[in-house]
Amino acid sequence: VGGLLSGAVAAAVTAPSDAIKTRMQVGEQYVGKGYLAVAKDMMKKEGIKVFSQGISARIAWIAPGCAVTICTFEWFKGCL
Numbered sequence: 001v002g003g004l005l006s007g008a009v010a011a012a013v014t015a016p017s018d019a020i021k022t023r024m025q026v027g028e029q030y031v032g033k034g035y036l037a038v039a040k041d042m043m044k045k046e047g048i049k050v051f052s053q054g055i056s057a058r059i060a061w062i063a064p065g066c067a068v069t070i071c072t073f074e075w076f077k078g079c080l
Contacts, residue, residue: 003069
């Protein structure tokens with residue numbers, strides 16, 4: 001349960017940064033622009049909600065993976 005919750009929190013906290021990174025990777029208009037310039041442009045054109053788009057899908061993807069990773073780690077640690 002702890003791994004699932006920690007994964008969900010991590011996914012939610014890093015979602016805005018991931019949105020900016022993704023926009024920098026796929027947006028032709030952002031070639032050569034810095035991280036903060038892209039963030040300001042996104043905020044100006046689309047508003048604050050742009051940074052939380054897809055957050056539920058991101059949590060659904062990352063949280064179970066964190067749970068499996070932590071459970072596996074703890075299991076192997078117990079085997080030693």
